[in-house]
Amino acid sequence: MSNSVLLGLSGSLRREATNSKLMREAARLFAPAEFVEGDLNLPLFDADDEERDGIPVVVQALADQIAAADAIVISTPEYNKGPSGVLKNALDWVSRTSGNPWKNKPLAVMSATAGRAGGERAQMILRGFMVPFQPRLIAGPELHLADSSNQFDEAGHLLSDRYAATLQQLIDNLRAEVELTQHTEKN
Template sequence: MSQTRILALVGSLRAASINRQLAETAVQTAPEGVEVAIYEGLADIPFYNEDLDVEGAVPVAAQALRDAVAAADGLLVVTPEYNGTLPGVLKNAIDWASRPYGAGAIKAKPTAVVSASISPNAAQWAHGDAVKSLGVAGARVVESAHLHFATIGARFATTHPREDAEALTELAATVHELVQATRGEYAAV
């Protein structure tokens, strides 16, 4: 069987973001035969504008995202919560990956959402909005692969998530569920 490729889209652009650290930990938990890669370059993509989305003239950064999503077997979306919703950079990535309408790179792509915030709410609002946006965009949302992290400022204040046995176990389970979905070994929710 060929290698399974999971593309991680991280909604925080900050280099030291705990959400990014969670994605890095997911990379570490990938079993043999599975590659989890964090997409770099979300900050370079212009806001979605149909006037820019012209065949043969799509902005290079947006086309690179579309190509990466198309080449992946599944998506792992890691979202913080900004003002009660998902970050604009993540929503923008979903918008670009969903076009052209009905045939975008995200169509039918198995996708899991990991949400994390400093609040006890565990970014549940951002999670819900991400799931909604991804579903409307055509992704195959894999509910059984979702994961929520609360109070991350305190929990990971002095340690990277890769040093937290529970976080490692939970992220490994999420990656496993997502990989199963890419292989058609799950029941759609």
């Protein structure tokens, strides 16, 4: 697994976003692996712009990161009962690149929000968004981090043993899927 590449995508652009913290905590638990953070600060998708200018370089770079990754983690906030527009915009743009970089990629999704449901609706909707891309979506356990601004210590580690155990199991399941995928590709 030390040669694995883990790509992390946070649905929030905020510098101190708890979804970015959760994504980085997942990467720490997944180690050893090369961890790459994808940049979702993309132009808004506009088919007229695409027709005139083609796929933006930053979008193609993200698609290439997805294609190169052995596994992906996505952490989404919940805005107005759904995933962030930033995340949806990135998914829409990547869908316009050639091929399907998501196909058969082991993928774990999680959510962190200020609310008490921890982004449950956003995560459910995100799972639906991913269906057309055909990743190897890890079924669970689902991690819905509630009251997220109070859930991390100064080092960025989860404070709650319950949340930490859930994240560890999700990452263990992701790692097992990567190993299965690598074994299948060798045979």
